[in-house]
Amino acid sequence: NFKPAQRLAQLPPYLFAEIDRVKNEVKAKGVDIIDLGVGDPDLPTPDFIIESMNKAITKGENHRYPSYSGMNTFRECVAKWYDTRFGVRLDPKAQVLSLIGSKEGLAHFPLAYVDPGDLVITSTPNYPVYPIATMFAGGEIYFAPLTEDNDFLPDLEAISPDIWKKAKIFFLNYPNNPTSAMAPRSFYEQLIAKAKEYNTILVHDAAYSEMYYNSANKPLSILEIPGAMDVAIEFHSLSKTYNMTGWRVGMAVGNAELVQGLGKIKSNIDSGIFQAVQEAGITALEKGESFAQEMRDIYKGRRDVAVAELCKIGLDCRSPEATFYIWTKVPKGLDSAGFVTKVLQETGVVVTPGNGFGAPGEGYFRIALTVGEDRLREALGRIAKL
Ligand code: PLP
Secondary structure, eight states: OOOHHHHHHHHOOOOHHHHHHHHHHHHTTTOOOOOOOOOOSSSSSOOHHHHHHHHHHHOOOOSSSTTTTHHHHHHHHHHEEEEEEEEOOOHHHHEEEESSSHHHHHHHHHHHOOOOOEEEEESSSOOOOHHHHHHHTTTTEEEEEBOOOGOOOOOOGGHHHHHHHHHEEEEEEEEOOTOOOOOOOHHHHHHHHHHHHHHHHHEEOOOOTOOOOOTTTTTOOOOGSTTTTHHEEEEEEEEETOOOOOGEEEEEEOOOOHHHHHHHHHTOOOOOOOOHHHHHHHHHHOOOOOHHHHHHHHHHHHHHHHHHHHHHHHHOOOOOSBSSSSEEEEHHHHHHHHHHHHHHHHHOOEEEEGGGGGGGGGTTEEEOOSSSSHHEEEEEEHHOOO
């Protein structure tokens, strides 16, 4: 009998809640479920990272409140990693902030820069936190569609000057979840020019920057593009690269004013990450590169299996160059939700409906490469029969 706040009432159902419900129904019938739904790596966190956390715990300097901004050693390590990986120089004190997973930072950022009625642009389909965090801050959303015709990049010229003038923030994410697209340097250059012209903050989500398959074409950090440091903040995460989704460790880096604005919000909400997890994060960033490469090799094998099977079925089978997602079209005559439900009910394979990420995702579904090659073959074989 409690009247929910408008923001609670406005929340759409959690994307995976309905899928989970049907999944449990199907499972209860004894069907062998193959889950290619949520983007959560199936492989374990490597031992060297776990050992580093164990060591930090037994050192016994962990019981006090950590700082919302992160330990100095963690922030220094992030700065060093950005320099090594992207050639981006960061002042660890002013331009790096630890996050309780990047989702936490993304969700809090609009509270620092969006007033009620302010306009926020986000591409669609998208990771749902961007529009929801905007709504929490009272902002209005303008959706810039990602279409295959434009390589799943927002068409910046199609956004009218009126919208640009009002836009406080532009949220974007490359390599992209769910479309798996990468953004070229020229796109970032064009975007930064627009942001400067209209005084728009660029929020770039780089959670998948280490999941790439062609080392001659590695994903970029927006911060390596000249001028970005004036207008951009980048969110990053250890979750996907090092199989650490449950550890909740990420970082925000970039323009000092923006990083510190977010820090001020966070200092009033959370008290940071358990120190031993930060120690493990340092180990991951310092020693994790060969492990990250092993993971890329594994996902590449899975990607090739999935793409080959999709081609055999006669479905759209473009091969993604990054992320562990395949974004592909549902068969003609079906809609996303209808297809996904049918596949789940009749084959026990869980995939995600494209429209769950926003209207332009209608007609697509997403496969997460979170099972081994044999299980993937089995899953796509079942879909082929259907
Ligand atoms: N950003 C994108 C695009 C994601 O897909 C995810 C997780 O699925 C996240 C951020 C959140 O990652 P975390 O909060 O684990 O750092």
